[in-house]
Amino acid sequence: MEPFTSHTGIGVPLRASDVDTDQIIPAVYLKRVTRTGFEDGLFAAWRADPHFVLNVPAYSAGSVLVAGPDFGTGSSREHAVWALKDYGFRAVLSSRFADIFRGNAGKQGLVAAQLEQTDIEQLWKILETAPGTPVTVDLADRLVHCAEFTCGFAIDDYTRWRLMAGLDDIGLTLRHAEDITAFEAHRESWRPRTLA
């Protein structure tokens, strides 16, 4: 995973709450067996509308998504994170994320930064008044900068550390392989097995 310290890119104001993962990428795009190439499925239904924010030229090259509360609700599909990343997004800002989406984002190097809703509203105003304004997401200092506006954001310490170091989760866990083996030695023998 590529380390993330700070990123500056065009901010995209997505004025919607409850952006569920079926909106981020509809199920018909989940049939592929590869891990890349999901950008065409991103917000597929909404992109049919010429007025949708990503169809506005000033925003189309955006890399920082600024969304309403309860972003990423619904399905566990990591394809939602892949689609955002494949399109070019490096960070999503929202006042509330669904738990599974937040976890998936952290595994894939997409920063899910939690802001106060009033700060989201402020960013929406700036980005809508001056489309194409860059937003900086500074993970080291946990700050968002946009034009003259600056605010803090929340992200848990462990995820932040892992993102900044670009570390692979499985590799980290396998440092504790002995603990896993020790745990298995004490598991009750009557617990179910799928194989005979």
Next chain:
Amino acid sequence: MAKTLAEKVWDAHLVRRGDGGEPDLLYIDLHLIHEVTSPQAFDGLRLSGRDVRRPDLTIATEDHNVPTTDIDQPIADLVSRTQVDTLRRNCHEFGIRLHSLGDVEQGIVHVVGPQLGLTQPGLTVVCGDSHTSTHGAFGALAFGIGTSEVEHVMATQTLPLTRPKTMAITVDGALRPGTTAKDVILAVIARIGTGGGQGYVLEYRGEAIRALSMEARMTVCNMSIEAGARAGMIAPDDTTFDYLCGRPHAPRGADWDTAVAYWRSLATDEDATYDAEVVLDAADVEPFVTWGTNPGQGLPLSAAVPDPEAMTDPSAKASAQRALAYMDLTPGTPMRDIRIDTVFLGSCTNGRIEDLRAAAEVVRGRTRHPHVRVLVVPGSERVRQAAVAEGLDAVFTEFGAEWRHAGCSMCLGMNPDQLAPGERSASTSNRNFEGRQGKGGRTHLVSPLVAAATAVRGTLSSPADLDPVPA
């Protein structure tokens, strides 16, 4: 120290307690796999030269993509076929048990695990599917994971996780006749909202929950994720043990007694506390239906489409305006007047035998409304066979319904079972998101009883709205 059910299961699976802000490392007892969220995980294993650590704690089935007709033919959609074939190759390569299309144990992963007796109290259960919360009905800690986590569990049989908060959802009293587990959970979601459970494990408690069958408890836990909670649990009791006893993977003999004694110890201690508590009175629960495009946008069937102008929260108001435009509904319209094109009975929420029985009882001897298409999709091949043995297939086909094979089907429309643009469904599934059941499709979430009555009247209805069956 007094503990809740969730805390007991969590602590029993600690491989390593995280220190300095690090998450805990939790052992996973059962990993369920299907074709959609696993191919990239298997690829990851191959790329890094890793193996599946515990194939004997892993099981796979084909459910999301599979057709529900002509299952003896190759899958017509080539992309779907490739995904299913990829699962077959991967399971063969890594030695994982797979129940393929046509196999008697094939079906929706969350129906298959419990019916095999693999889902047991006190386990940790994961799957690359958010409705893994279903298995919490047994007192297991069960939750959906993303594909990176699927690969992590394959490689290590563990997951690094931050300890969740706990929320008690107590449903006191007794449900009124004609109301079901589905109505309870839709009422809970309407109360706490789609984000209300974020960061929590829910524990459903109280007299009304205790009175539910195992299958009804699964319906409740299934939709915990629709309230934002990754997991929902119910303490195991005699109902749980009676359901499990004798199933293929349930413990036997002396092991059974040991297991039951342990399972009984899992219930939340009397003096344990929760981080949050919500109380509902079962007597207030009515048949519930959704009007909007998220599962929290629901109302009793007796109500009318709400007016966004009357909403004070600006975010809720904007969301309601958008939802009504998408759903093509006018504020003030009685829910009972909404005309339905398609009724879908099935899914991991309501595709088990009791659901089919309840719906069959309503339609038996009645005639399908001529403009309504009715799809009945059993949750698993076993459920299908049980229904056939009871003659339910004949009840449905005589009524004019399409009787199908098992799979996720129209719940998410990855297979050919989809709504056309503008088509409106009454669906026993779990999500009414925009386009969920097909691009431009409009979904009302309902119980099996409401689905069946709607198929008779052609508008959203409950069995109480139906004329008696002619003698």
